[in-house]
Amino acid sequence: xxxxxxxxxxxxxxxxxxxxxxxxxxxxxxxxxxxxxxxxxxxxxxxxxxxxxxxxxxxxxxxxxxxxxxxxxxxxxxxxxxxxxxxxxxxxxxxxxxxxxxxxxxxxxxxxxxxxxxxxxxxxxxxxxxxxxxxxxxxxxxxxxxxxxxxxxxxxxxxxxxxxxxxxxxxxxxxxxxxxxxxxxxxxxxxxxxxxxxxxxxxxxxxxxxxxxxxxxxxxxxxxxxxxxxxxxxxxxxxxxxxxxxxxxxxxxxxxxxxxxxxxxxxxxxxxxxxxxxxxxxxxxxxxxxxxxxxxxxxxxxxxxxxxxxxxxxxxxxxxxxxxxxxxxxxxxxxxxxxxxxxxxxxxxxxxxxxxxxxxxxxxxxxxxxxxxxxxxxxxxxxxxxxxxxxxxxxxxxxxxxxxxxxxxxxxxxxxxxxxxxxxxxxxxxxxxxxxxxxxxxxxxxxxxxxxxxxxxxxxxxxxxxxxxxxxxxxxxxxxxxxxxxxxxxxxxxxxxxxxxxxxxxxxxxxxxxxxxxxxxxxxxxxxxxxxxxxxxxxxxxxxxxxxxxxxxxxxx
Amino acid sequence: xxxxxxxxxxxxxxxxxxxxxxxxxxxxxxxxxxxxxxxxxxxxxxxxxxxxxxxxxxxxxxxxxxxxxx
Numbered sequence: 020x021x022x023x024x025x026x027x028x029x030x031x032x033x034x035x036x037x038x039x040x041x042x043x044x045x046x047x048x049x050x051x052x053x054x055x056x057x058x059x060x061x062x063x064x065x066x067x068x069x070x071x072x073x074x075x076x077x078x079x080x081x082x083x084x085x086x087x088x089x090x091x092x093x094x095x096x097x098x099x100x101x102x103x104x105x106x107x108x109x110x111x112x113x114x115x116x117x118x119x120x121x122x123x124x125x126x127x128x129x130x131x132x133x134x135x136x137x138x139x140x141x142x143x144x145x146x147x148x149x150x151x152x153x154x155x156x157x158x159x160x161x162x163x164x165x166x167x168x169x170x171x172x173x174x175x176x177x178x179x180x181x182x183x184x185x186x187x188x189x190x191x192x193x194x195x196x197x198x199x200x201x202x203x204x205x206x207x208x209x210x211x212x213x214x215x216x217x218x219x220x221x222x223x224x225x226x227x228x229x230x231x232x233x234x235x236x237x238x239x240x241x242x243x244x245x246x247x248x249x250x251x252x253x254x255x256x257x258x259x260x261x262x263x264x265x266x267x268x269x270x271x272x273x274x275x276x277x278x279x280x281x282x283x284x285x286x287x288x289x290x291x292x293x294x295x296x297x298x299x300x301x302x303x304x305x306x307x308x309x310x311x312x313x314x315x316x317x318x319x320x321x322x323x324x325x326x327x328x329x330x331x332x333x334x335x336x337x338x339x340x341x342x343x344x345x346x347x348x349x350x351x352x353x354x355x356x357x358x359x360x361x362x363x364x365x366x367x368x369x370x371x372x373x374x375x376x377x378x379x380x381x382x383x384x385x386x387x388x389x390x391x392x393x394x395x396x397x398x399x400x401x402x403x404x405x406x407x408x409x410x411x412x413x414x415x416x417x418x419x420x421x422x423x424x425x426x427x428x429x430x431x432x433x434x435x436x437x438x439x440x441x442x443x444x445x446x447x448x449x450x451x452x453x454x455x456x457x458x459x460x461x462x463x464x465x466x467x468x469x470x471x472x473x474x475x476x477x478x479x480x481x482x483x484x485x486x487x488x489x490x491x492x493x494x495x496x497x498x499x500x501x502x503x504x505x506x507x508x509x510x511x512x513x514x515x516x517x518x519x520x521x522x523x524x525x526x527x528x529x530x531x532x533x534x535x536x537x538x539x540x541x542x543x544x545x546x547x548x549x550x551x552x553x554x555x556x557x558x559x560x561x562x563x564x565x566x567x568x569x570x571x572x573x574x575x576x
Numbered sequence: 577x578x579x580x581x582x583x584x585x586x587x588x589x590x591x592x593x594x595x596x597x598x599x600x601x602x603x604x605x606x607x608x609x610x611x612x613x614x615x616x617x618x619x620x621x622x623x624x625x626x627x628x629x630x631x632x633x634x635x636x637x638x639x640x641x642x643x644x645x646x
Contacts, residue, residue: 134587138587138590139594139595142641143585143642163641198643201640319637320636321633321634321636321637324633325630325633
């Protein structure tokens, strides 16, 4: 058995079914080992798409996503996706080929020190220097990726190690369990302190974040429904709060719903669950939820006090924490906050419309109709920009694994390959990517991946012939100086899709949009809907960067 | 701020020094020895109090990540 066969065997023991990648010189032995192997390789058309696909797979399944690339440019093309996974705590293992050991340090062909490059954007990376350690290193990488706060891990393997013969005793290292120390024991005193503050509260609000992906959805819903607690979500937590729950206020933050932002600002106790007070949520931290005592629960103690100083910290796995809170609450009389929940909901109102011209397709109208047409089990990925915020405001995911977006990094080009990965992870679910015309053009060649594997994922393209979010900021904050945001010379996207053998629909007329959207959603197999929308529609509401809900804008000045 | 660290991976020192620079702190002293088991390092940093707090938290996170699997 050689090193490459050891890699593939280790992937098999980890239960890996798909690996997203792109071949090249240094990693060729691994591709030889993958040939006709049960671990299926999915050939993407760019390494950046491969890592986004692995991320989409992981985000929508809860399993580790795996990608691979060759040395040098292949490896460096993974960097954005790894950073995205690091920011959003997504378990991804990346395997890169490296030049032969004897060439390392000689500026050899396709040599790059990918471990140094990715040190700051991975939980950890490994350069394997001994073929006998290939299997054990891979198993450690998987354990590390999914332990505690999940994240990406990179394993770099020189070409000569992939070709080296290995003693079978070293090749059969076994998978490692999730690290015990990564699931801290719940602090009972802190739980009692938190519950005492909740009991004494008059206007408590919960905020759920991406930490809910740690199998904490049911525990979260039990917690908020037990109290009748008004609750909001970060974009990473969407799907945790049930949209049938009238106390759920929706997404908060820069483009969040007014009720969510206002309720948080009026809260006297803020229960922050698996969220990290991102600046897109807090705006101006020293004016965020000024009157609230803060109870902060997170698996990563680094988050406590990083942005907002908490009054109580609950360090631990979120499901454990929520179950402990519920147990402590039900030990005596449970407070109810139904009246406050009604009041909180009334702080908002319908989403403001920015329809500019009733004869031109409005992006928000398209998205309203699209989400209304989706089945409950739909999985939606988004790219980054205006369409992402409009989608986050309107989507009704029934579980956090049904909504995947590049939240922390905001990496354009994520949405479409992530949908491909999601479809491999969830073959029975209808999968849709909502993308803009800017981001879609960063990953157009993945139409070939869709075609090759007959992936039935669909792409809703909101084309406003602009880099819309940047254009919106230029309009509002840069005196309408539209520098490098106009994409009026966009190609015929439907024709491009058809050239790849993908069914394409086109909509630009509000009158016929409903029917086109229905046909697109119901289409069996991969498809693109190119929705040509008004170019100047803005995302409202908006809290300008570094401001608070008091500065919330709902329309142009 | 001084930190006496036992690290599994000597490269983590570079990661920590890079973070210090990023947070507008200055690494004023690095003493490190390494053997087959671990790297033992003593580092000192100067910088704004808030930045040093943030740096310390990030160092703790790196230590948690690189701790050997059980």
